[in-house]
Amino acid sequence: MGLLSQGSPLNWEETKKYADHVRKHGIVQFLNIYNKVKERQKDVLLWGDEVEYMLIEMDEKNEKVRLVLNGGEVLETLQDKGEKTNPNHPTLWRPEYGSYMIEGTPGQPYGGTMSEFNTVEDNMGKRRREASSVLNKNETLATITSFPRLGCPGFTQPEYNPTPVEKGVSKSLFFPDEAINRHPRFSTLTRNIRHRRGEKVVINVPIFKDKCTPSPFVEKFPEDDGEAARAALPDHIYMDAMGFGMGNCCLQVTFQACSIEEARYLYDQLATFCPIVLFVYLTIDEEINKELLDAGIDKLLAQHIAHLFIRDPLSLFEEKIHLDDENESDHFENLQSTNWQTMRFKPPPPNSDIGWRVEFRPMEVQLTDFENSAYVVFIVLLTRVILSYKLDFLIPLSKVDENMKAAQERNAVQEGMFYFRKDIYKGEMIQVQSAQNGLDSEGDHYILMSIDTIINGKEGVFQGLIPILNCYLENMEVDVDTRCTILNYLKLIKRRASGELMTMAKWMREFVDKHTQYKQDSVITDKINYDLLRKCDSIAKGEERCPELIGDPVNRGSVNQSCCQRIEC
Structure with missing residues (x-):
């Protein structure tokens, strides 16, 4: 979670007066x-994950699931029992945008030894049990990306009606202000974004067209003043609030690098794995860019910061206008933390022992601690391989953008094709100048590949990330228990990429499609939603197996030779 200042929030008219300031x-x-830490070297390789949770109530009598808006109380209880009592508590808890959301992280960052991978799932399990222990009867945690009936009537507990006409924060037709975290940063952010735009947020997602879906699908909005009718597109689901984005859950990993050079290298290389603005052709603030260059910042880093600073501050507190620039960084973080990109380059906080960091942000949260641990360990291992072998995954920004579009298509894992670099060992970095001039001189270095080819490899095309990670592991000293754990995780990634196991999105779609009450009309009823999330909860708690989603991971308590065999591509 970004900067959470305390104080008196300013409205948009007051905030924009201080935008240049x-x-x-x-x-x-x-x-x-x-200038204080640019020469800093040899910071320890540390990393940590962030898991976002939804608080839900399972109403068995009415067979209905609702989001519980007591995240603030749950968070306070967890912090009182945890970090406020013991600074070395193994978990930390933080707020998120939705008042039905909380975020959990390990109490201390993980280190650079391989054995650390063996503790990730255990710590995630601690978080789930710890948070579950303070919930009320019939309440539970859900690690799902999006609540299926978010914005539908009666989706919250307690139930609140949206206030689209009255004076409010979002003025949404669907998302009540009470579903937003009570901290003033979130309501101020929501209100100021709307005022800055001069209209509400506009989100149109293509509806899944089933056999009985009306065609064209056109929504009617009884309380609309005309704004929604103008903004909504036919055959799309229309949404009008930040909560439909910020109110979803994700899984993130932050890495501390040894130096600024290593952090920048990781940032650029990992960018290929998620759709983000790379150091190529960017919209930048030319005046700020010149100021940075004149101050001795190199061209690429200056462009990155000058791109961030084309934005306006969206949330400002009266007490935080005039700061000590030598010892505080709130104004920098104000703009940095409200650029919600899928990668984030994070300078050290002033006067701290924290190093240069990179945050990897695009992963959807998974149903179980096993799956979430698998994705985290995969990405962390990938960073170790990138640094150890000096790999080069760079492709032009235009191709990353095309990959982003391909990734949004349904069943992209099995059917999508993505631009990826063929020879990652050459170390021949793509020339920034060529990309800026629109040249495609490096086109022979990347081709379209399937996810299966990228992850698992294909003879004569690409060796695959899993075989590369296997090679790395074979050259490392790893105890048997940790090796078995890692190979279980890589097996999940391998089988998801090949299509042998379902992704969570596909599994949920198939569950709905096969439900006896689904009418093939694209509507998820309360009953369907209840049965789906009851199934999710049972799987997440380990009460029910789901081999089509997770496979059959080997229990670490029964380690044997076969479970630790090398995963073949």
Whole structure:
């Protein structure tokens, strides 16, 4: 979660008066940090994950599931029992945008030894049990990306009606203000984004057209003042609030690098694995770019920061306008933390022992701790291989953008094709100048590949990430228990990529499609939603197996030779 200042929030008219002030001092704060720690070397390789949870109530009598809006109380209880009592508590808890959401992280970052991979799932299990222990009867945690009936009538507990006409924060037709976290940052952010836009947020997602779905599918909005009718597209689901994005859950990993050079290298290489703005052709603030260059910042880093600072500050507190730029970084973080990109380059906080970090942000949260651990360990292992072998995954921004579009298509894992670099060992970095000039001179270095080819490899095309990770593991000293754990995780990734196991999205679609009450009309009823999330809860708690989604991972308590065999591509 981003910057959570305390104080008196300013409305948009007041905030925009200070926009230039925030940008000016934000750059000064960045330069102060940079000049103090640019030469810093040999920081320890640390990392940690962030899991976001939804709080839900399972109403057995009415066969209905609702999001519980007591995240603030749950969070306070967890912090009182945890970090406020014991600074070395194994878990930390933080707020999220939705008042039905909480975020859990390990109490201390993981280190650089291989044995750390053997503790990730255990810590995630601690978080799930710890949070579950303070919930009320019939309440549970859900690690799902999106609540299926988010924005439908009666989706919250307690139930609140949206306030589209009255004075409110989002003025949404579907998402009540009470579903937003009570911290003033979130309501201020929501209100100021709407005021800055001059209209509500507009989200149109193509509806899944089934046999009985009306065609064209056109929604009617009884309480609409005309804005929704103008914004909604035929054959699309229309949404009008930040909560439909910020109110979803994800899985994130942050890495501390040894130096700024290593952090930048990781940032660029990992960018290929998620759709993000790379250091190529960017919209930048030219004045800020020149200021950074004049201050000795190199061209690529200057472009990155100057791109972030084309934005306006969206949330500002009266007490945080005039700051000590030598010892505070709130103005820099104000703009940094409200750029919700899928990668984030994070300078050290002022006067701290924290190093240069990179945050990997695009992963959807998974149903079980096993799956979430598998994705986290896969990405962390990938960073170790990138650094150890000096791999080169860079492709032009235009191709990353095309990959983003392909990734949004239904069943992209099995049917999508993605641009990926063929020879990652050459170390021939794509020339920035060529990309800026629109040249395709590096086109022979990347081709379209399936996810299966990228992850598992294909003879004569690409060796595959799993075989590369296997090679790395074979050259490392790893105890048998840890090796078995890692190979279980890689097996899940391998089988998901090949289509042998379902992704969570496909599994949920098939569950709905096969439900006896589904009428092939694209509607998820309360009953369908209840049965789906009851099944999810049972699987997440280990009460029910789901081999089509998770496979059959080997229990670490019964380690044997066969479970630790190398995964073949």
